[in-house]
Amino acid sequence: MKYVCRPKGHAHDCDCGKDSMSVVGDRAVIDLSLSATQPMHYTTLNCAMRKAMRQGCLSIELKGVMGQRYLASTASVPGLHVAVHGTPGNDLGAFLNGPTIEVFGNAQDMTGNTMNSGRIIVHGNAWDVTGLAARGGQILVKGDTGYRVGIHMKEFGESRPTTVIGGTAKDYLGEYMAGGTILVLGLGGGPPVGRSLGAGMHGGRIFVRGEVSPEQLGPGAALLPLNEDDEREVRRLLGDFIKAFGTEVHQDMNGYVKIAPSSSRPFSGYYDKTNV
Amino acid sequence: MIHRKDRRDRTDRLGAPVRAENYIASSPPGWQGQLGGCGIASLISLKGERIGGERITRMLTIMEERENGLGAGYACYGLFPDRSDQYCLQFFFDDEEGKRNVEDFLQGRLDIMHDEVVFIKERSTISPPYPIVWRYFVDVPENRVWRGDRDLGEEDYLVEIVQHINANVPNAFCVSSGKDMAVFKGNGYSYEIADLYDLDRYSGTMWLSHSRFPTNSPAWWAGAHPLSLLDWGVCHNGEITSYGVNRKLVEMNGYRCTVLTDTEVVTYLWDLLVRRNRLPIEVAAFVMAPSTYQEICLLPPAERRLAEWLRITYKEAFLNGPFSIIVGRSRPETTLIALADRKKLRPMIAGLSPDDGVAYCASEESAIRIVEPDARTWAPGAGNPFIAVAGKGVLRRGTEPSFQGVRV
Numbered sequence: 001m002k003y004v005c006r007p008k009g010h011a012h013d014c015d016c017g018k019d020s021m022s023v024v025g026d027r028a029v030i031d032l033s034l035s036a037t038q039p040m041h042y043t044t045l046n047c048a049m050r051k052a053m054r055q056g057c058l059s060i061e062l063k064g065v066m067g068q069r070y071l072a073s074t075a076s077v078p079g080l081h082v083a084v085h086g087t088p089g090n091d092l093g094a095f096l097n098g099p100t101i102e103v104f105g106n107a108q109d110m111t112g113n114t115m116n117s118g119r120i121i122v123h124g125n126a127w128d129v130t131g132l133a134a135r136g137g138q139i140l141v142k143g144d145t146g147y148r149v150g151i152h153m154k155e156f157g158e159s160r161p162t163t164v165i166g167g168t169a170k171d172y173l174g175e176y177m178a179g180g181t182i183l184v185l186g187l188g189g190g191p192p193v194g195r196s197l198g199a200g201m202h203g204g205r206i207f208v209r210g211e212v213s214p215e216q217l218g219p220g221a222a223l224l225p226l227n228e229d230d231e232r233e234v235r236r237l238l239g240d241f242i243k244a245f246g247t248e249v250h251q252d253m254n255g256y257v258k259i260a261p262s263s264s265r266p267f268s269g270y271y272d273k274t275n276v
Numbered sequence: 277m278i279h280r281k282d283r284r285d286r287t288d289r290l291g292a293p294v295r296a297e298n299y300i301a302s303s304p305p306g307w308q309g310q311l312g313g314c315g316i317a318s319l320i321s322l323k324g325e326r327i328g329g330e331r332i333t334r335m336l337t338i339m340e341e342r343e344n345g346l347g348a349g350y351a352c353y354g355l356f357p358d359r360s361d362q363y364c365l366q367f368f369f370d371d372e373e374g375k376r377n378v379e380d381f382l383q384g385r386l387d388i389m390h391d392e393v394v395f396i397k398e399r400s401t402i403s404p405p406y407p408i409v410w411r412y413f414v415d416v417p418e419n420r421v422w423r424g425d426r427d428l429g430e431e432d433y434l435v436e437i438v439q440h441i442n443a444n445v446p447n448a449f450c451v452s453s454g455k456d457m458a459v460f461k462g463n464g465y466s467y468e469i470a471d472l473y474d475l476d477r478y479s480g481t482m483w484l485s486h487s488r489f490p491t492n493s494p495a496w497w498a499g500a501h502p503l504s505l506l507d508w509g510v511c512h513n514g515e516i517t518s519y520g521v522n523r524k525l526v527e528m529n530g531y532r533c534t535v536l537t538d539t540e541v542v543t544y545l546w547d548l549l550v551r552r553n554r555l556p557i558e559v560a561a562f563v564m565a566p567s568t569y570q571e572i573c574l575l576p577p578a579e580r581r582l583a584e585w586l587r588i589t590y591k592e593a594f595l596n597g598p599f600s601i602i603v604g605r606s607r608p609e610t611t612l613i614a615l616a617d618r619k620k621l622r623p624m625i626a627g628l629s630p631d632d633g634v635a636y637c638a639s640e641e642s643a644i645r646i647v648e649p650d651a652r653t654w655a656p657g658a659g660n661p662f663i664a665v666a667g668k669g670v671l672r673r674g675t676e677p678s679f680q681g682v683r684v
Contacts, residue, residue, distance in 0.1 A: 039338060039646075067338050067642025087645045089341070106641055106653065109623055127641070127655055128623060146655050147620040170620070171658060195571065215574060 017048025028052035032064035042068040134161035155179025177201035220266025314513035315342035329475030332483035346495035347488030349461025351509035354481030368407035374447030454507030461500040486511035514599030525592035565659030610666035618659035627651035
């Protein structure tokens with residue numbers, strides 16, 4: 001087994017990041033190619049990142065990331081910016097609470113797992129199950145995503161997660177969705193969304209730029225036109241997307257459709273003993 | 277309270293001892309919670325060039341998080357250019373007696389043209405005993421093969437021999453039996469197995485690899501992936517919950533299950549569907565991971581008839597449950613197939629090198645990026661096969677509609 005840091009408490013003494021991290025002022029740079037162990041284990045990398053956060057860093061730059069999991073998970077420093085160069089592994093920014101993560105490359109599965117607040121910007125593709133169970137914050141993906149994106153997103157009070165996908169999403173987008181907003185732009189061609197769209201959703205809303213046929217909808221989802229509030233929200237999200245990636249997107253609201261729950265109880269009758 | 281040592285020996289209805297330990301509130305020794313899921317990685321040279329084993333080792337070991345040290349393996353295709361027309365039977369023997377047993381059995385049944393020990397670097401991190409790994413290059417004697425009445429060929433004969441050895445010959449197990457390929461596997465971490473066999477010494481046009489996180493069968497050397505029969509090699513991440521039905525189908529067609537794991541059945545299914553029933557690869561993939569009837573209803577009439585016919589004819593070959601598999605074969609062409617289940621419940625990323633020379637498939641993108649930083653990557657769709665052939669290129673990216681270009 002490779003060297004794995006097993007931290008006990010927050011003030012433990014370890015060598016994580018000793019050979020690869022440099023801190024100047026409130027900026028930290030972790031270059032994984034300088035590490036003595038190759039590839040660096042994710043516990044070592046996360047331990048070094050937590051050290052930087054404890055030292056009050058507001059910018060952490062990771063270079064040469066290669067499949068390390070759980071990066072910046074549970075990070076909760078307000079105003080922190082994490083730049084990831086390379087290919088992060090699963091569960092990037094899980095339980096994220098405030099910081100901004102920017103990925104210059106493709107993200108793997110389960111990006112932003114159960115994130116609470118903050119922002120994840122992916123300048124590439126983010127594969128399956130992106131933004132699962134998000135409770136707040138924002139995920140912006142420039143390219144495509146995979147299956148079951150935004151599964152079980154939820155909202156409560158002021159916390160309202162939003163996900164914008166520049167490219168396409170596959171099947172089961174917004175499955176069991178209970179709140180929040182997903183916007184799919186379908187830039188780059190191809191059908192913007194797959195099948196079983198919004199299966200079992202009972203809250204929240206999905207906006208899709210392009211064609212969506214009724215056969216693509218999952219149980220519990222309904223196709224609706226956009227109202228004025230929806231158009232305002234789509235414009236706001238488009239603004240976020242354009243600001244993050246600097247790409248031009250048409251502001252014409254005619255090309256969008258809305259998918260929303262057809263009822264607040266999509267499986268009413270399925271498991272109801274009185275309805276046999 | 278009854279103490280464990282006071283318990284009477286249990287037997288089943290036939291009187292065989294039942295050895296299941298009974299743990300109640302205290303956990304079994306060595307038990308620990310683990311996160312994981314098998315890792316699979318593969319690469320194929322589309323120009324037919326040879327690629328060294330260190331490349332696939334780097335691909336697989338970067339996904340160390342997906343394994344727990346209970347099995348890993350590699351399959352190399354295009355390995356024996358000098359003996360590509362002979363079957364290479366590669367064996368695990370417990371001891372010299374196993375080797376004698378096999379050689380006695382093969383006497384007169386197959387012509388052994390050459391045999392050699394497979395190099396093993398004994399290591400302390402993998403706990404002994406190590407098997408004796410031996411390979412035989414064999415020809416099939418023509419007079420043995422003739423079964424004019426049953427339309428069986430030499431490959432069927434070889435399947436019978438291999439499965440008989442695995443089921444009946446003690447202390448021996450045939451891990452691969454194809455032409456121009458061999459399987460290197462064992463019980464350990466991916467980097468340990470690569471080091472044990474010293475994979476750097478081998479090169480081939482295609483490599484498959486697998487690091488194991490066993491879920492429903494024990495860890496043993498012969499049970500590690502890739503599981504192989506003839507020139508089929510299958511690496512599998514996930515579990516097939518329809519195992520019982522699928523197993524009945526292959527057993528009815530004459531295969532004998534000796535590893536007792538779902539991946540073994542998938543291997544026999546590929547052999548049954550593609551080699552024996554001569555289905556095109558895209559069609560066999562549809563049979564294993566078919567569309568739902570709701571989707572089939574939306575297909576054009578001819579394709580819809582084909583899809584319904586396949587679902588009805590091969591309903592026992594439908595693999596239910598989460599899986600992503602990588603399949604290789606060396607004949608008629610060296611082919612790499614990658615397939616995820618129809619809901620894409622296990623990860624699969626494909627990639628292509630910038631010069632279109634090498635195609636990759638792996639569980640995680642990092643496995644591709646570590647050997648090809650500038651690769652173009654994409655995700656093949658659910659139940660949609662990725663197919664690449666050495667010397668021809670990527671025939672199917674796994675993003676096309678089902679049955680595109682298929683004529684049956």
